[in-house]
Amino acid sequence: MNSKETPHLLINLLFLLFLHQISCSSPAFLLPKQALPTRSGYLPVNSTTGSAIFYTFYEAQTPTSPLSQTPLLIWLQGGPGCSSMIGNFLELGPWRVNFSHTQNVEHLGLEPNSGSWNRIFGLLFVDNPIGTGFSFAATEEEIPRDQFSVAEHLFIAISGFLESDPLFKTRPVYFTGESYAGKYVPAIGYYTLKKNLNLPESKRVNLQGVAIGNGLTDPETQITTHAVNAYFSGLINERQKSEIEKAQWEAVKLVRTGNWSEATNARNGVFNLLQNMTGLATLYDYTKRIPYQTSLVTTLLQIEEVKKALGAKESIVFDECSDVVGDALHEDVMKSVKYMVEFLVKNSKVLLYQGFFDLKDGFRRVNEELAGYVQKWGGLSHAVVLGAGHFVPTDQSLRSQAMIENWVIEKGVFGNDLEQPLSDNFTGSI
Numbered sequence: 001m002n003s004k005e006t007p008h009l010l011i012n013l014l015f016l017l018f019l020h021q022i023s024c025s026s027p028a029f030l031l032p033k034q035a036l037p038t039r040s041g042y043l044p045v046n047s048t049t050g051s052a053i054f055y056t057f058y059e060a061q062t063p064t065s066p067l068s069q070t071p072l073l074i075w076l077q078g079g080p081g082c083s084s085m086i087g088n089f090l091e092l093g094p095w096r097v098n099f100s101h102t103q104n105v106e107h108l109g110l111e112p113n114s115g116s117w118n119r120i121f122g123l124l125f126v127d128n129p130i131g132t133g134f135s136f137a138a139t140e141e142e143i144p145r146d147q148f149s150v151a152e153h154l155f156i157a158i159s160g161f162l163e164s165d166p167l168f169k170t171r172p173v174y175f176t177g178e179s180y181a182g183k184y185v186p187a188i189g190y191y192t193l194k195k196n197l198n199l200p201e202s203k204r205v206n207l208q209g210v211a212i213g214n215g216l217t218d219p220e221t222q223i224t225t226h227a228v229n230a231y232f233s234g235l236i237n238e239r240q241k242s243e244i245e246k247a248q249w250e251a252v253k254l255v256r257t258g259n260w261s262e263a264t265n266a267r268n269g270v271f272n273l274l275q276n277m278t279g280l281a282t283l284y285d286y287t288k289r290i291p292y293q294t295s296l297v298t299t300l301l302q303i304e305e306v307k308k309a310l311g312a313k314e315s316i317v318f319d320e321c322s323d324v325v326g327d328a329l330h331e332d333v334m335k336s337v338k339y340m341v342e343f344l345v346k347n348s349k350v351l352l353y354q355g356f357f358d359l360k361d362g363f364r365r366v367n368e369e370l371a372g373y374v375q376k377w378g379g380l381s382h383a384v385v386l387g388a389g390h391f392v393p394t395d396q397s398l399r400s401q402a403m404i405e406n407w408v409i410e411k412g413v414f415g416n417d418l419e420q421p422l423s424d425n426f427t428g429s430i
């Protein structure tokens with residue numbers, strides 16, 4: 001399997017060269033007017049320090065209800081420390097970055113995404129926590145180091161957004177996100193439900209549910225699944241399986257003794273082993289998932305005209321993932337937020353969805369017939385999206401759109417309690 005590494009490396013290198021040329025030629029690139037967000041800019045999290053969260057908001061394209069009742073999806077990226085502009089411009093936003101190479105000249109462009117999640121819902125992308133993407137952290141000390149602080153900042157920012165327009169206040173809110181946002185989404189959901197109890201009606205956030213894609217939520221459980229998943233996917237042999245199982249067990253032991261920093265290192269060790277054994281680039285760390293071309297987003301957002309058009313601070317150089325934020329949350333990585341998800345299942349609704357091909361984060365179990373099924377237990381739904389990896393909306397934009405729409409408005413396979421096979425786009429009731 002190691003032989004796969006060489007072509008991967010080569011392709012990656014060539015790709016990076018292309019990007020290098022693009023950024024060197026520094027194109028005068030303007031965001032097409034129709035691709036501009038409905039609004040964008042900063043939401044303060046602390047008026048004393050000036051730290052603020054960057055956002056872009058896209059109103060629903062063809063809402064099916066008055067705007068005051070049109071659901072609002074709020075998207076958080078993973079990492080920790082990766083920008084939601086990856087979600088915006090590479091996954092589920094209305095315009096996705098594209099790239100072509102003609103006559104020795106490299107071009108960057110944008111193309112409309114027919115699978116965008118703002119077809120019938122408002123869609124808000126948030127660079128969370130401060131220090132991520134275009135979000136501004138006045139000091140490093142202010143960057144959250146645990147999920148409670150993440151939620152505290154997010155709640156202030158989102159309340160600010162909802163108060164900025166009387167039409168927003170009443171809209172049903174859904175927190176969504178993927179990967180490490182499997183921590184953030186439960187954290188802000190849980191915080192919101194608890195906080196609402198002590199707030200006057202006018203200050204509450206009308207939270208209706210949370211959706212998590214390929215999330216890291218209960219690390220101690222999830223870390224134990226990688227060896228069997230890779231083994232039963234035919235990627236590693238029995239000896240390699242034992243080796244990874246040993247590494248997984250080390251990580252679990254460190255979690256159980258509360259040695260959080262080492263536990264995170266041990267988790268990274270498990271992925272390094274898997275990476276070495278399989279040669280699959282997509283298992284690797286977030287910034288290096290070249291097949292998803294996240295660096296195109298970086299190239300786009302480092303262009304001065306684009307930054308200006310989005311209202312981003314000119315002093316911030318966009319980076320798709322922030323190491324400073326990654327370090328701040330290093331000890332948080334292996335801590336579970338499972339109890340928050342359980343609370344959300346009881347008091348709102350929860351969707352866990354997953355790309356079938358993703359080996360890194362998931363709730364996939366061996367020998368379970370999951371292909372093309374939605375399963376529901378009360379407030380909890382679990383969807384597996386066929387033909388998708390870690391970035392489900394990138395790989396299957398129409399399916400992901402149908403999934404989120406049907407889950408929010410509770411129709412199709414999400415409309416009753418029976419387990420049903422999925423139609424091509426989740427809308428059918430077979």
Ligand SMILES: *[C@@H]1O[C@H](CO)[C@@H](O)[C@H](O)[C@H]1NC(C)=O
Binds near residue numbers: 045046047048049
């Ligand atoms: C805002 O920053 C000040 C100064 O660092 C701090 O004392 C205060 O607790 C912060 N407020 C919030 C809500 O984080």
Ligand SMILES: *[C@@H]1O[C@H](CO)[C@@H](O)[C@H](O)[C@H]1NC(C)=O
Binds near residue numbers: 100
């Ligand atoms: C991006 O996609 C659009 C729409 O398909 C197309 O018109 C444009 O030429 C593409 N741009 C690049 C640079 O590939």
Ligand SMILES: *[C@@H]1O[C@H](CO)[C@@H](O)[C@H](O)[C@H]1NC(C)=O
Binds near residue numbers: 254257
């Ligand atoms: C954490 O784990 C490392 C590696 O196993 C060990 O060297 C260290 O002593 C542990 N620290 C604590 C506080 O248990």
Ligand SMILES: *[C@@H]1O[C@H](CO)[C@@H](O)[C@H](O)[C@H]1NC(C)=O
Binds near residue numbers: 269272273276
């Ligand atoms: C992965 O392979 C490289 C090169 O063979 C080696 O240097 C490195 O130690 C390996 N890493 C792990 C975690 O096995």
Ligand SMILES: *[C@@H]1O[C@H](CO)[C@@H](O)[C@H](O)[C@H]1NC(C)=O
Binds near residue numbers: 398424425427
């Ligand atoms: C879903 O698929 C069916 C049949 O393939 C098609 O007729 C329908 O228009 C699709 N719906 C959406 C919302 O894409």
